[in-house]
Amino acid sequence: MNKFITGAFISIGLAVAAVAIAETQHATDAQSQHRHHEQRAFSMPGERVEAKLAYLKTALQITPTQQSQWNAFADTLRQQAREQDKRIQDWRAQRDQNTDHQRPTAIQRLERREQFYKAALENLQQRLAAAKPLYAVLTPEQQQVADQLLAPRGGGRFGHRGMHHQA
Numbered sequence: 001m002n003k004f005i006t007g008a009f010i011s012i013g014l015a016v017a018a019v020a021i022a023e024t025q026h027a028t029d030a031q032s033q034h035r036h037h038e039q040r041a042f043s044m045p046g047e048r049v050e051a052k053l054a055y056l057k058t059a060l061q062i063t064p065t066q067q068s069q070w071n072a073f074a075d076t077l078r079q080q081a082r083e084q085d086k087r088i089q090d091w092r093a094q095r096d097q098n099t100d101h102q103r104p105t106a107i108q109r110l111e112r113r114e115q116f117y118k119a120a121l122e123n124l125q126q127r128l129a130a131a132k133p134l135y136a137v138l139t140p141e142q143q144q145v146a147d148q149l150l151a152p153r154g155g156g157r158f159g160h161r162g163m164h165h166q167a
Helices: 002-039 047-061 066-099 104-137 140-149
Strands: none
Touching: 047 066, 047 140, 066 104, 104 140
Protein backbone atom coordinates (compact mmCIF):
# COMPACT_ATOMS: atom_id res chain seq x y z
CA MET A 1 0.00 0.00 0.00
CA ASN A 2 2.85 2.42 0.82
CA LYS A 3 4.39 1.74 -2.62
CA PHE A 4 1.04 2.50 -4.20
CA ILE A 5 0.71 5.84 -2.36
CA THR A 6 4.32 6.74 -3.08
CA GLY A 7 3.81 5.92 -6.76
CA ALA A 8 0.65 8.02 -6.85
CA PHE A 9 2.44 11.00 -5.31
CA ILE A 10 5.30 10.64 -7.77
CA SER A 11 2.83 10.47 -10.67
CA ILE A 12 0.97 13.55 -9.42
CA GLY A 13 4.27 15.40 -8.96
CA LEU A 14 5.40 14.52 -12.48
CA ALA A 15 2.04 15.63 -13.91
CA VAL A 16 2.24 18.97 -12.07
CA ALA A 17 5.82 19.46 -13.28
CA ALA A 18 4.80 18.66 -16.86
CA VAL A 19 1.96 21.19 -16.73
CA ALA A 20 4.30 23.84 -15.30
CA ILE A 21 6.86 23.17 -18.02
CA ALA A 22 4.18 23.31 -20.71
CA GLU A 23 2.84 26.63 -19.39
CA THR A 24 6.35 28.08 -19.24
CA GLN A 25 7.03 26.91 -22.79
CA HIS A 26 3.74 28.42 -23.99
CA ALA A 27 4.58 31.78 -22.37
CA THR A 28 8.08 31.69 -23.88
CA ASP A 29 6.63 30.89 -27.33
CA ALA A 30 4.13 33.76 -27.04
CA GLN A 31 6.91 36.19 -26.07
CA SER A 32 9.08 34.93 -28.91
CA GLN A 33 6.23 35.36 -31.43
CA HIS A 34 5.57 38.87 -30.09
CA ARG A 35 9.25 39.82 -30.47
CA HIS A 36 9.33 38.27 -33.95
CA HIS A 37 6.27 40.32 -34.98
CA GLU A 38 7.91 43.55 -33.83
CA GLN A 39 11.26 42.67 -35.44
CA ARG A 40 10.07 41.33 -38.77
CA ALA A 41 10.83 43.20 -41.95
CA PHE A 42 8.38 45.98 -42.73
CA SER A 43 6.57 45.84 -39.41
CA MET A 44 5.95 49.58 -39.43
CA PRO A 45 3.88 51.58 -41.95
CA GLY A 46 6.84 53.85 -42.71
CA GLU A 47 8.82 50.82 -43.82
CA ARG A 48 6.12 49.79 -46.32
CA VAL A 49 5.06 53.13 -47.75
CA GLU A 50 7.78 53.46 -50.40
CA ALA A 51 7.07 50.01 -51.82
CA LYS A 52 3.36 50.80 -51.93
CA LEU A 53 3.99 54.14 -53.61
CA ALA A 54 6.28 52.54 -56.18
CA TYR A 55 3.60 49.97 -56.94
CA LEU A 56 0.89 52.62 -57.29
CA LYS A 57 3.04 54.87 -59.47
CA THR A 58 3.87 51.99 -61.78
CA ALA A 59 0.29 50.71 -61.92
CA LEU A 60 -1.06 54.19 -62.62
CA GLN A 61 1.69 54.87 -65.19
CA ILE A 62 2.25 58.40 -63.90
CA THR A 63 3.52 60.69 -66.66
CA PRO A 64 5.95 63.62 -66.25
CA THR A 65 3.05 66.09 -66.57
CA GLN A 66 1.26 64.35 -63.68
CA GLN A 67 4.36 64.27 -61.48
CA SER A 68 3.60 67.33 -59.32
CA GLN A 69 0.15 66.00 -58.34
CA TRP A 70 1.69 62.57 -57.76
CA ASN A 71 4.37 64.09 -55.51
CA ALA A 72 1.76 65.86 -53.37
CA PHE A 73 -0.22 62.63 -53.02
CA ALA A 74 2.90 60.58 -52.22
CA ASP A 75 4.10 63.14 -49.66
CA THR A 76 0.73 62.95 -47.90
CA LEU A 77 0.98 59.16 -47.64
CA ARG A 78 4.58 59.38 -46.42
CA GLN A 79 3.59 61.88 -43.71
CA GLN A 80 0.69 59.69 -42.65
CA ALA A 81 3.00 56.67 -42.42
CA ARG A 82 5.43 58.65 -40.20
CA GLU A 83 2.56 59.71 -37.94
CA GLN A 84 1.28 56.15 -37.73
CA ASP A 85 4.80 54.92 -36.89
CA LYS A 86 4.92 57.44 -34.03
CA ARG A 87 1.50 56.34 -32.72
CA ILE A 88 2.62 52.70 -32.79
CA GLN A 89 5.88 53.52 -31.01
CA ASP A 90 4.02 55.54 -28.38
CA TRP A 91 1.55 52.68 -27.87
CA ARG A 92 4.40 50.15 -27.52
CA ALA A 93 6.20 52.36 -25.00
CA GLN A 94 2.99 52.76 -23.01
CA ARG A 95 2.40 49.01 -23.15
CA ASP A 96 5.94 48.29 -21.96
CA GLN A 97 5.54 50.71 -19.04
CA ASN A 98 2.42 48.88 -17.89
CA THR A 99 4.33 46.52 -15.60
CA ASP A 100 1.31 45.50 -13.55
CA HIS A 101 -0.40 44.24 -16.75
CA GLN A 102 -3.77 45.69 -15.82
CA ARG A 103 -6.36 45.47 -18.55
CA PRO A 104 -7.88 48.79 -19.59
CA THR A 105 -11.39 49.51 -18.40
CA ALA A 106 -14.34 49.61 -20.79
CA ILE A 107 -14.23 53.41 -20.71
CA GLN A 108 -10.50 53.46 -21.50
CA ARG A 109 -11.06 51.07 -24.43
CA LEU A 110 -13.90 53.22 -25.77
CA GLU A 111 -11.73 56.35 -25.46
CA ARG A 112 -8.92 54.62 -27.36
CA ARG A 113 -11.36 53.57 -30.05
CA GLU A 114 -12.61 57.16 -30.30
CA GLN A 115 -9.02 58.40 -30.72
CA PHE A 116 -8.41 55.76 -33.38
CA TYR A 117 -11.50 56.75 -35.36
CA LYS A 118 -10.68 60.46 -35.10
CA ALA A 119 -7.18 59.82 -36.45
CA ALA A 120 -8.58 57.56 -39.19
CA LEU A 121 -11.06 60.24 -40.26
CA GLU A 122 -8.34 62.89 -40.33
CA ASN A 123 -6.13 60.58 -42.44
CA LEU A 124 -8.99 59.89 -44.83
CA GLN A 125 -9.69 63.60 -45.23
CA GLN A 126 -6.01 64.32 -45.91
CA ARG A 127 -5.75 61.46 -48.39
CA LEU A 128 -8.90 62.59 -50.17
CA ALA A 129 -7.61 66.16 -50.41
CA ALA A 130 -4.37 64.87 -51.97
CA ALA A 131 -6.07 62.29 -54.22
CA LYS A 132 -8.60 64.66 -55.83
CA PRO A 133 -6.05 66.78 -57.75
CA LEU A 134 -4.15 63.64 -58.79
CA TYR A 135 -7.31 61.89 -59.94
CA ALA A 136 -8.33 64.98 -61.93
CA VAL A 137 -5.18 64.84 -64.09
CA LEU A 138 -5.36 61.08 -64.75
CA THR A 139 -6.54 59.74 -68.08
CA PRO A 140 -9.77 57.69 -68.09
CA GLU A 141 -7.67 54.50 -68.26
CA GLN A 142 -5.57 55.61 -65.30
CA GLN A 143 -8.73 56.53 -63.40
CA GLN A 144 -10.03 52.98 -63.84
CA VAL A 145 -6.82 51.68 -62.23
CA ALA A 146 -7.06 54.33 -59.51
CA ASP A 147 -10.65 53.28 -58.81
CA GLN A 148 -9.36 49.80 -57.96
CA LEU A 149 -6.22 50.76 -56.06
CA LEU A 150 -6.82 54.05 -54.27
CA ALA A 151 -10.13 53.16 -52.63
CA PRO A 152 -10.93 49.48 -53.20
CA ARG A 153 -14.27 48.06 -52.18
CA GLY A 154 -14.03 46.52 -48.75
CA GLY A 155 -12.19 49.46 -47.22
CA GLY A 156 -8.64 48.16 -47.60
CA ARG A 157 -5.64 50.28 -48.42
CA PHE A 158 -3.75 49.94 -51.69
CA GLY A 159 -5.73 46.92 -52.73
CA HIS A 160 -5.43 45.04 -49.44
CA ARG A 161 -8.83 43.40 -49.04
CA GLY A 162 -11.13 44.25 -51.82
CA MET A 163 -8.73 44.41 -54.75
CA HIS A 164 -9.57 40.86 -55.73
CA HIS A 165 -13.16 41.01 -54.50
CA GLN A 166 -14.99 43.04 -57.07
CA ALA A 167 -18.71 43.15 -56.36
